[in-house]
Amino acid sequence: MKKYQSYIDQLETHLFKNDESRFLAQQLLRLHKETELKPNPLIVELGVDRGQSTRVFLNAIDGKQNAKLISIDIKDCRNAVIDENWEFVQQDSANIEKLLLNKPLIKKGIDILYVDSLHTANHVEKEIYNFFEYLNNDALIFFDDIDSGPYMSKQRKDSVNTEISNRKIFKLLEAIFRGNMDKIDFEIMRGSTGLGIFKKRKNLGEKLNPPVFVKERNNAIISKLYQKILFKKTYRHNTKSSSSFLIDPEKNKE
């Protein structure tokens, strides 16, 4: 039996529940599935605590010849698990220079980066910008806790600080995506505390462009007035031709 298999089995039983535990199980099992699909991945985990995600990754790489999980936490988590495929580093997860001195293997390319340490937009921004160039093509970056929904007023985890922090993190991910659409794909899993998933579409060494924040419009009347004054064009769907389609569906008439 693979290591920590009983935990994976337990997660699988939650996929059939009607409560919120289903969404947590979906998130963790997605990490598991993507890790299993990689032949010999180098995984870097930011944030260990009691080793919930650590166990998921270690189960998925159990039996793979050259796979490894390097986990980082600011506190001493060296006893969270005992596993030959696991290396623990106690340090600030955003300090890439220090990490590279200790673990130069990272320069050869990370296949999975799991971001679950200090949940502030500022820290997450440092982590993603510092690690991105060390990710291989097709590498996945998972961001835990990006949904403010469960932390909003009268919700299961009602907490104003986390609600605001998670919203900032989510807006940051959207802004990074906006500035880097040629470099990353972006997916979101919802229902639990949220899992953001970036897929890198560029080679090792490629860096991220700065995030692009766009001001939200919340008042249609004022916004339209402003557009008129500035002669700004607004998008209209063309119903008479296919010019509004990015990929013309009428080109292939069979």
Ligand SMILES: C[S@@+](CC[C@H](N)C(=O)[O-])C[C@H]1O[C@@H](n2cnc3c(N)ncnc32)[C@H](O)[C@@H]1O
């Ligand atoms: C949410 S927990 C991680 C949970 C873990 N991934 C799991 O699934 O069980 C967050 C962890 O991040 C760590 N942490 C907080 N600030 C940090 C920092 N600046 N650098 C590295 N780790 C940090 C905390 O000590 C804590 O253990």
